[in-house]
Amino acid sequence: MIKQIFSLLRIKDWIKNLFVFLPAFFSGLILEPNVFKASLIAFLLFSLSASLIYIINDYVDRAQDKLHPLKKDRPIASGKITPKGALIIAGVLALVITILGLYSFSLLLLLPLLLYIILNLGYSFGLKHIPILDVSIIAIGFILRVVFGGLATEIFVSKWAFLLTFFLALVLALGKRRGELISISSTSRKVLDGYNKEFLNTALIICVTITLVCYVMYTISDDVIVAFGSDYIYFTTLFVIIALLRYLQLTFVYNKTESPTKVVYSDHFMQVMIALWLISFALIIYFK
Known part of the structure; x- marks a missing residue:
């Protein structure tokens, strides 16, 4: 029980x-x-x-x-x-x-x-x-x-944190909807009637692009550089780009994003990128 x-x-x-x-x-x-x-x-x-x-x-x-x-x-x-x-x-x-x-x-x-x-x-x-x-x-x-x-x-x-959170969450949600759409078992969901693969593919690319742009702007903004006391925050963009590309690969090539939570728990590549991103930020913030 x-x-x-x-x-x-x-x-x-x-x-x-x-x-x-x-x-x-x-x-x-x-x-x-x-x-x-x-x-x-x-x-x-x-x-x-x-x-x-x-x-x-x-x-x-x-x-x-x-x-x-x-x-x-x-x-x-x-x-x-x-x-x-x-x-x-x-x-x-x-x-x-x-x-x-x-x-x-x-x-x-x-x-x-x-x-x-x-x-x-x-x-x-x-x-x-x-x-x-x-x-x-x-x-x-x-x-x-x-x-x-x-x-x-x-x-x-920061306002950049809100924008990043919103668009990253949209990427995950759209990937989930795409996974449901191509799954025969999920076609009974009413909301999927308002989506098709082409729309979701386009929306995903748009949101991934905006997420990346927002992240780059965040890392080079004067307020963030002053707050962290470091000019090297933009180096963390590398892990973000690779992680987003991996998510797109899982979405478009392997069709494995119906459950974003499962991706985080099971995809070792994504786990490594998230870990490296967190470690790089921790080094910048806590070990100046």
Whole structure:
């Protein structure tokens, strides 16, 4: 039963909420105890909130998921957890989120988290069926993670960070939609009626290009150079370019981006690029 509950919560997908740590990491303050503690609590709150949304989404889609060759094994669709049981777990999660949130932060600081929950409830109950809006909501969710991480630690977040987060999230969401589109098992999704391969290919190239341009502008902007005290930030662009090319290869050549989370966990090439990017930034920020 415990295993099924963990599956229902989608613990593996909590990796997406690491975006909450970005403000602390890039400010050079993540090793400060108070900053790390605030970031960790923010991460936990966002992760629990995401799990709450996953449960509600699986509850709403349980009939459709039963017909899906992969989703039919999810706890609610497979009957391993009853719909009523899932709602009880969701209620407990909501209570824990409320208590932990109000204990740790002011109501004002919790607004990004509340907005994320409201936005994704709308997504679960219908907005996910509207093409373009569906992927935009996913991307906005990542921005809210960064905003919450910044507010929780009282760290200013650059406009470039918001743009990068939004367009990178769009790249991942569009790649996911493309993977679903070419999968015979996913053609029953209503939202896919508003997409075709040509549109998604073009949108992906546009968003990847904008992401790269924004990243380059970020690394050479005077504010960032002064903040980091280094002229060598642009060297990290190398790993970003290679990682984006790898993602495009996985998308266009191997058709393996239906689950971006699975890509991060299983693709060693991508893991190495992400690790090198983080290490290079850490060296610049923390070992001047």
